[in-house]
Amino acid sequence: MSASLPPFPKHQEPTDEPVLLELGSAADEPCLRADAARNRARLLEAATLLVEKHGAAGVTMEAVAVAASVGKGTVFRRFGDRTGLLMALLDHSAKQLQAAFLSGPPPLGPGAPPVERLRAFGCAALRQAVDHLELQLAAQPEPARRYSNPPQRLLSGHVGLLLRAAVPDADVTLLAQTLMGYLDPALIHHLTKECGMPLERLEAGWIDLVARVTRTELPQ
Amino acid sequence: MSASLPPFPKHQEPTDEPVLLELGSAADEPCLRADAARNRARLLEAATLLVEKHGAAGVTMEAVAVAASVGKGTVFRRFGDRTGLLMALLDHSAKQLQAAFLSGPPPLGPGAPPVERLRAFGCAALRQAVDHLELQLAAQPEPARRYSNPPQRLLSGHVGLLLRAAVPDADVTLLAQTLMGYLDPALIHHLTKECGMPLERLEAGWIDLVARVTRTELPQ
DNA sequence: TTACGATCCGGACCGAGGTCCGTTTAAAGT
DNA sequence: ACTTTAAACGGACCTCGGTCCGGATCGTAA
Numbered sequence: 001m002s003a004s005l006p007p008f009p010k011h012q013e014p015t016d017e018p019v020l021l022e023l024g025s026a027a028d029e030p031c032l033r034a035d036a037a038r039n040r041a042r043l044l045e046a047a048t049l050l051v052e053k054h055g056a057a058g059v060t061m062e063a064v065a066v067a068a069s070v071g072k073g074t075v076f077r078r079f080g081d082r083t084g085l086l087m088a089l090l091d092h093s094a095k096q097l098q099a100a101f102l103s104g105p106p107p108l109g110p111g112a113p114p115v116e117r118l119r120a121f122g123c124a125a126l127r128q129a130v131d132h133l134e135l136q137l138a139a140q141p142e143p144a145r146r147y148s149n150p151p152q153r154l155l156s157g158h159v160g161l162l163l164r165a166a167v168p169d170a171d172v173t174l175l176a177q178t179l180m181g182y183l184d185p186a187l188i189h190h191l192t193k194e195c196g197m198p199l200e201r202l203e204a205g206w207i208d209l210v211a212r213v214t215r216t217e218l219p220q
Numbered sequence: 221m222s223a224s225l226p227p228f229p230k231h232q233e234p235t236d237e238p239v240l241l242e243l244g245s246a247a248d249e250p251c252l253r254a255d256a257a258r259n260r261a262r263l264l265e266a267a268t269l270l271v272e273k274h275g276a277a278g279v280t281m282e283a284v285a286v287a288a289s290v291g292k293g294t295v296f297r298r299f300g301d302r303t304g305l306l307m308a309l310l311d312h313s314a315k316q317l318q319a320a321f322l323s324g325p326p327p328l329g330p331g332a333p334p335v336e337r338l339r340a341f342g343c344a345a346l347r348q349a350v351d352h353l354e355l356q357l358a359a360q361p362e363p364a365r366r367y368s369n370p371p372q373r374l375l376s377g378h379v380g381l382l383l384r385a386a387v388p389d390a391d392v393t394l395l396a397q398t399l400m401g402y403l404d405p406a407l408i409h410h411l412t413k414e415c416g417m418p419l420e421r422l423e424a425g426w427i428d429l430v431a432r433v434t435r436t437e438l439p440q
Numbered sequence: 441t442t443a444c445g446a447t448c449c450g451g452a453c454c455g456a457g458g459t460c461c462g463t464t465t466a467a468a469g470t
Numbered sequence: 471a472c473t474t475t476a477a478a479c480g481g482a483c484c485t486c487g488g489t490c491c492g493g494a495t496c497g498t499a500a
Contacts (some may be wrong), residue, residue, distance in 0.1 A: 021328050032447095032448095033446090033447060033448065033495085033496055033497075034495095034496065034497085035447090035449080035495070035496070036447075036448060036449095036496095039448085055346060060485090060486065060487090061486075061487060061488080062485095062486075062487090064487080065450090065451095070449080070450080071449055071450030071451060072308070072446075072450075072487095072488090073448090073449065073450055073451070073488095073489080073490080073491095074449060074450070076487085076488065077448075077449085078448095081487075081488075082486095082487065082488090087402060118447065121454085137363050140363040140434055142411060143357050143360040143405065143406035143409070144357055144406065146406045146410070147406060147407060147410035147414070148410065148414065170428065171417075171424070171425050171428065172419070174402075174411075174421075174422070174425035174428075174429070175400075175425075175428075175429070177407055177410075177411070178398065178402050178429055179403065181398060181401025181404065181407065182394075182398050182401065184401065185363065186363035186364065186366045187367060187397055187401065189364060190366070190367035190368065190397075191362070191394075191397070194367070194368065195393075201391070201394075204391070205391050205394035205395075208390065208391065208394075208399055208452065209394070209395070209433075212432050212434050212435060213429075213433070215432060215435055216416075252477095252478095253465085253466055253467080253476095253477060253478065254466065254467085255465075255477095255478065255479085256466095256477080256479095257465065258479060259478085259479085280455085280456065280457090281456070281457060281458085282455090282456070282457090285480090290479085290480080291478095291479055291480030291481060292457095292458090292480075292481065293458095293459085293460085293461095293478090293479065293480055293481070294478075294479060294480070296457085296458065296459080297477095297478070297479085298478095301457075301458075302456090302458090303459065326491095
C-alpha cells in the first residue's frame with residue numbers, strides 16, 4: 001500500500017509511539033537512598049562545573065569525586081563508568097528532545113506527516129548535537145556499545161517508525177541506522193569543526209537525504 | 221549536465237584518481253634505520269600472535285613489547301599509540317581494498333559505470349569489515365579523530381568521486397559521509413552480532429541505499 | 441529505642457596507555 | 471678507522487579509568 005508518490009501516505013499514528021515509551025524514558029531511577037541521592041546531585045553539579053571550567057577533558061572521575069567531596073568509588077557506583085556520568089550530564093537535553101518528538105507539537109511531534117516529522121527530527125537533533133558537541137563527543141561509548149545504549153536506540157527506533165510509515169516496503173531498520181549515522185556527533189564535529197561547514201548546510205543535507213531515502217519509486 | 225535518468229552519465233574517469241593517489245597509499249614510511257625496521261617487524265609479528273591467542277583485547281602495548289623483546293617506549297615511538305598499532309595490523313587488507321578499487325578490474329576498479337562501482341565498493345568494504353571485525357572495532361580511534369584518519373578519508377574521498385559522477389548536482393561530500401556511515405565497523409558489529417543480521421541483508425541494504433541516494437529526479 | 445539488614449561510602453589498589461629522558465647505536469662524514 | 475650526530479632504545483614514571491572490600495549509614499521492623 002501507498003507505493004506511489006501522491007501527497008502523503010495517510011500519516012497514521014495509532015501504534016506510533018507505544019513501543020517506544022517503555023524504552024528508557026522514565027522509571028529508570030530505582031529510588032535512591034537519601035545520602036545516595038544527595039551525593040548524586042553533588043556529583044552532577046561538580047561535573048557540570050568542571051566542564052565549564054576545563055572542558056569535557058577536565059572531567060576526571062577523581063576530580064569530580066574530589067570536587068564533590070566524595071569517594072571515587074561512589075562516582076562509579078552511581079554512574080557505572082565515565083561515559084555514564086557524561087551521559088547523565090546530557091540527560092536533560094536528551095529527555096527534552098525525546099519529549100518533543102514523542103508528544104510535542106508538530107511538525108516534530110505527532111500530527112504531522114511522517115516525512116515532515118523526519119525532516120524536523122533531523123534538524124532538531126542536529127541543533128541539539130551542535131549545542132553540546134564537546135560533551136556528546138566525550139560521552140561516546142566504546143564502539144562496540146555505541147549502538148546499544150538506550151537513548152540511541154530510542155532515537156533510531158523513532159526514525160524507524162517514521163520511515164515505516166513513509167516507505168513501508170523498505171528495510172526500515174537499515175535505513176534508520178543510515179539516517180542516524182548522519183547525526184553522529186563525531187561526523188558533525190568533523191564536518192563543522194574540521195571542514196568548517198555551517199549548520200545550515202548540514203540541515204540542507206539532511207533534508208536532501210530524507211528526500212532521497214524516502215523516494216518510493218523502484219530503483220533501476 | 222546529465223541531470224536526467226538515461227543509461228549512465230558517460231562514466232568519465234580522466235581526473236578520477238589523481239587527487240587520491242597521494243593521499244596515503246604509499247611513501248608514508250620514511251625509511252627506517254636498520255634496527256628500527258627489524259623491531260617494527262618483530263612488533264607486528266608479536267601483535268599478530270597476541271591477537272590470535274587472546275583476541276584484540278589481549279593486545280596490550282606492554283604485552284606486545286615484551287613478546288617482541290623490546291622496550292615499551294619503542295612500541296609507542298613506532299606506532300604512535302595503540303590504535304596506530306592496530307591499524308598497522310589492518311594495513312595489509314586495507315591496502316588490498318584500495319588497490320582493488322583504485323586500479324583493479326571492474327566493477328570495483330575503473331572501467332565500470334560509477335553506480336556499479338559504488339555497489340561493488342560497498343559490498344567489498346562490507347565483506348572486508350566483517351572479516352576483521354574485532355580488530356577493526358578495536359582500531360577505532362577516539363570519536364574526534366574517527367573521520368580524520370587517512371584511510372577513512374581515502375575511502376570517503378573515493379565514494380565522493382563516484383557520487384559526483386553519478387549525481388553531479390548534489391552535496392556529494394555529505395552524501396559520501398552518509399554512505400560511509402553505513403560501512404562503520406561499529407554499526408556492522410551491531411547489526412550482525414547483536415541483531416543477528418546475515419551479511420546478505422547488509423549487502424542488499426547497501427544496494428538499496430545506493431539506489432535511493434543515487435536517484436536524480438528532483439525531490440517533492 | 442534498639443536492632444538488623446540492605447545499601448552506600450571511601451580510598452587503597454590494579455592495569456593499561458602514554459610520556460620522559462639518559463643511554464646506546466646505526467650510519468654518514470673525515 | 472675515528473668522530474659525530476641524529477635516530478632509536480628502554481624502562482622508570484605518571485595519570486586515569488575501573489575494581490574491591492571493610493566499615494559506616496540509612497531505613498525499617500520490632
